[in-house]
Amino acid sequence: MFHKSKWLAATVASFTAVAAPTAWAETPADTLIMAWSIDDVISLDPAELFEFTAGEIAGNSYETLIGYDPMNVSDISGKVAESWDVSEDGKTLTFKIKEGRTFASGNPITAADAVYSLTRAVKMDMSPAFILTQFGFTADNVDQMIRQTGDYTFEFEMDKAYAPTLVLYCLTANVASVVDMKLVQENEVDGDFGYNWLKTGYAGSGPFSIREWRANEVVVMERNPNYSGDAPAMARVIYRHIPEPATQRILLEQGDIDIARDLGPDEITAMSSNPDLVVEDGVKGSIYYMGLNQKNEFLSKPEVAEAMKWLVDYETIADTLMKGRVTVHQSFLPKGFLGAYEENPYSLNVEKAKELLAEAGLPDGFTVTMDTRNTPEITSLAEAIQGTMAQAGITLELIPGDGGQTLTKYRARAHDIYIGQWGPDYQDPHTNADTFARNPDNSDDAASKPLAWRNAWDIPEMTLKADAAVLEADADKRAEMYIELQKEHQAVSPFVIMFQEIEVMAHRNNVSGFVIGPSFQDNSYAKVTKD
Amino acid sequence: MSGATKTGGRSRALPFAWKATKLLASVALTFLGLLFVTFLIGRVVPVDPVLSVVGDRASQTVYDRVYIELGLDKPLIQQFWIYLQKVFTGDFGESFMTKRPIVDDILRAFPATLELATFGVILGTILGVPLGVLAAVKQGRLADQVVRVVGLIGYSAPIFWLGLLGLLIFYAKLGWVAGPGRIDISYEYDITPATGLLLLDSAMQGKWAAFRNIFSHIILPASLLGYFSMAYISRMTRSFMLNELAQEYVIAARVKGVPEWRIIWVHALRNAAVPLVTVIALSYAGLLEGSVLTETVFAWPGLGQYLTNSLQNADMNAVLGGTLVIGVVFVGLNLLSDLLYTLLDPRVRRRT
Numbered sequence: 001m002f003h004k005s006k007w008l009a010a011t012v013a014s015f016t017a018v019a020a021p022t023a024w025a026e027t028p029a030d031t032l033i034m035a036w037s038i039d040d041v042i043s044l045d046p047a048e049l050f051e052f053t054a055g056e057i058a059g060n061s062y063e064t065l066i067g068y069d070p071m072n073v074s075d076i077s078g079k080v081a082e083s084w085d086v087s088e089d090g091k092t093l094t095f096k097i098k099e100g101r102t103f104a105s106g107n108p109i110t111a112a113d114a115v116y117s118l119t120r121a122v123k124m125d126m127s128p129a130f131i132l133t134q135f136g137f138t139a140d141n142v143d144q145m146i147r148q149t150g151d152y153t154f155e156f157e158m159d160k161a162y163a164p165t166l167v168l169y170c171l172t173a174n175v176a177s178v179v180d181m182k183l184v185q186e187n188e189v190d191g192d193f194g195y196n197w198l199k200t201g202y203a204g205s206g207p208f209s210i211r212e213w214r215a216n217e218v219v220v221m222e223r224n225p226n227y228s229g230d231a232p233a234m235a236r237v238i239y240r241h242i243p244e245p246a247t248q249r250i251l252l253e254q255g256d257i258d259i260a261r262d263l264g265p266d267e268i269t270a271m272s273s274n275p276d277l278v279v280e281d282g283v284k285g286s287i288y289y290m291g292l293n294q295k296n297e298f299l300s301k302p303e304v305a306e307a308m309k310w311l312v313d314y315e316t317i318a319d320t321l322m323k324g325r326v327t328v329h330q331s332f333l334p335k336g337f338l339g340a341y342e343e344n345p346y347s348l349n350v351e352k353a354k355e356l357l358a359e360a361g362l363p364d365g366f367t368v369t370m371d372t373r374n375t376p377e378i379t380s381l382a383e384a385i386q387g388t389m390a391q392a393g394i395t396l397e398l399i400p401g402d403g404g405q406t407l408t409k410y411r412a413r414a415h416d417i418y419i420g421q422w423g424p425d426y427q428d429p430h431t432n433a434d435t436f437a438r439n440p441d442n443s444d445d446a447a448s449k450p451l452a453w454r455n456a457w458d459i460p461e462m463t464l465k466a467d468a469a470v471l472e473a474d475a476d477k478r479a480e481m482y483i484e485l486q487k488e489h490q491a492v493s494p495f496v497i498m499f500q501e502i503e504v505m506a507h508r509n510n511v512s513g514f515v516i517g518p519s520f521q522d523n524s525y526a527k528v529t530k531d
Numbered sequence: 532m533s534g535a536t537k538t539g540g541r542s543r544a545l546p547f548a549w550k551a552t553k554l555l556a557s558v559a560l561t562f563l564g565l566l567f568v569t570f571l572i573g574r575v576v577p578v579d580p581v582l583s584v585v586g587d588r589a590s591q592t593v594y595d596r597v598y599i600e601l602g603l604d605k606p607l608i609q610q611f612w613i614y615l616q617k618v619f620t621g622d623f624g625e626s627f628m629t630k631r632p633i634v635d636d637i638l639r640a641f642p643a644t645l646e647l648a649t650f651g652v653i654l655g656t657i658l659g660v661p662l663g664v665l666a667a668v669k670q671g672r673l674a675d676q677v678v679r680v681v682g683l684i685g686y687s688a689p690i691f692w693l694g695l696l697g698l699l700i701f702y703a704k705l706g707w708v709a710g711p712g713r714i715d716i717s718y719e720y721d722i723t724p725a726t727g728l729l730l731l732d733s734a735m736q737g738k739w740a741a742f743r744n745i746f747s748h749i750i751l752p753a754s755l756l757g758y759f760s761m762a763y764i765s766r767m768t769r770s771f772m773l774n775e776l777a778q779e780y781v782i783a784a785r786v787k788g789v790p791e792w793r794i795i796w797v798h799a800l801r802n803a804a805v806p807l808v809t810v811i812a813l814s815y816a817g818l819l820e821g822s823v824l825t826e827t828v829f830a831w832p833g834l835g836q837y838l839t840n841s842l843q844n845a846d847m848n849a850v851l852g853g854t855l856v857i858g859v860v861f862v863g864l865n866l867l868s869d870l871l872y873t874l875l876d877p878r879v880r881r882r883t
Contacts, residue, residue, distance in 0.1 A: 028717070031716075033716065035830075039628075039840055042584075042627070042628055042629070042630060043630055050586050050588060051586070125592070125593055125596075126585075126589075126593065127585045127586045127588060127589040127593060128588070129590075129593070130588070130589075130590045130593075133590075199630050200630065200631075214639070214832075215626075215628070215629035215630075215631065215636070216629070216832055216836060216837065216840065217639075217832045238716060240712065240716075240830070241830065241832070242711060242712075242830045243827050243830065243836070244827050244828055244830070246695055246828075247695070247698070247711050247827075247828055247829070247830060250695075250698050250699065250702065250703050250710065250711075251710055251711060253703065254702065254703055254710060256710050401577075402578070402843050403843070404578035404579065404582060404583065404843060404844060404845055405576075405577050405578050407579070407582055407587060408577055408578055408579040408582060409577065411579070411582070411587075425588055447591050448590070448591065449591065
């Protein structure tokens, strides 16, 4: 939000050096208090929520049908579901629900709740609904396709024989959380599926229940006494909205909070040397990339796209500018995904880029604009790239704007280059293949507008390959298909994929057991203890 | 806006009811204009409000549905008319971001700002006026220089930086005050929300431990805002006082042997008070808009943060609602300072 220059951080640093904390406040032993910028929360209804913070809150308070081990995502297991069978034709999955478990309200969890939750999300058709509707469900047919067959069994019939891994991973997403049907229906008004209540309410079965959400202020979670797993050690978990990282750092050093969630490189460096604090990180699925609009006469030349891939100083940026926050990654599937391709062939090579530009008939370079979100992070990244591009004669003009502005322009295909982040929507490789390597219709009024569309990249053949991978039942073969797809994509696409995000947090040294998972939904504090 | 009450010589003949009607009409027109301009700005900024609602990942059908739900398919004037009709029935709509009625949101954010701003402006006035008088009386001497330098720092130092510095010194190092936020979590549920002004609520409910906690949270940001308004108020007081002290009545009073303290604090200050009221009111209004930077550093859930966040997400219902509140504050403070004019200045009183 603000251009916090280095001197600000430097002032804070030098003052904390002098000002060793004297007064010690301590948070209660059974309460975990986190400082985080939580103004992205717009709803707590699993059928609607789709933001980082809300995803984490739902991940700790609801249970999905299927889950995976956050340390090894290929290890899929049932959460609410006990087991599942795939039919002969591959189009129907039959799920069995674990018996004898209850929601936080005390209501039993049955197949009726699971069916209600899935059909509810499809009928409400909010932002994350596509994760389910991509299997051929509509508001009209979903009651026939997802049907209860017993107290603890139901069938899930799709329009095609999709890869079971894809279906199962999609059922790990927040949108597939099982909600308490009875409780939600009690709060239904005028056929709203209880939405107006649940968007700020709670009807789940996870380790914590949501007691209160005050927008831009606080979220209070409480231990769910009816949780079927091990009871969490923490009776309460509180998210405090502290937008400023420097403020978070002061609070953490004072012991008024247990965990600080938003840290810049300066804060990380300073905190790493404080014996009272522990800095922890985990690789997240979000990818930093540049999208080159193929409507631009220069950027549409394949040599130019390749030259730009040689004009980013990946190593230096990851080691200094964004130290600890990113790792170099150049393919569209983030590390940790099924079939992720982990080769990074590009590095800064100005000579090679110049040759490619000469081949493209642009030996003297050219001028393009780049829409740059005005966060300190993206701005400094863009400035670094601007510097290396200039070495090959490419003049990169940065157009700053806030998130809404740059995104609006990007979605209208009115940019030259867009620099930003893309996070996967669910844990299956199709989520990113669908957007980076599929573009079924490149016309201006296309029905679906993936990233490939936004950059006007017309790829009928690659789209077919991506579609084929969705139907491959064998997981190993499927992974191989994605690796091939990424290799080709890496070489020819107008996407300069650069980094994968690392989430960093700092906590006081008496806190342990916070799991940083591959997505925010997987971040878990059910096993956090304080001593 | 203040012209509405000072309608000139003719107004004496007009009956009270007519004056009130004129005032109301002018206020209504002001609000209408304010809303229209804000609405227009909100619709022409290149930010897509639908994206704030559905996010970047929604399918086209979801996008289209919300586009129509928000009424964005209708002509601008019609959208404005629909909004106005709702406002007249007391419905300010829902915020896209918090999914709550705007009225609820503002009733929560505004008291936080009101409490902070009131505290701040009281500190600023208590300190600023005497310092300004001192500077004027000791014009050109050391005291004057000191006051002016202190004021200059208040004018030029970034509030963001001063805020962090204040936290480091008084909260982290000395431990004199509590940290960011309005209240400690442990006292949070002690108080039943009534006015939303936590100091007042806790005092009325006799929760003195909570009151002390709230006070120790508010004192630092309030002092910071107080310092900034003090800088402005002391400078203006100084120049008003210099102006008054050069007047003939001051010389006349001195000749008559009126004690110097009486000349300064009673005669001159009383006359300087008339323009000073406007300065203080303006400074108060400025603080009531919400000081975004202060609110950010101190994690203060006030109007400034709310409005900034809403603007960045093109959450127009929230922006319009917030703008109305600020409009009411400005008009209200204007009326108040006009009222104070008539109390302080007999000439104004006679005219009306």
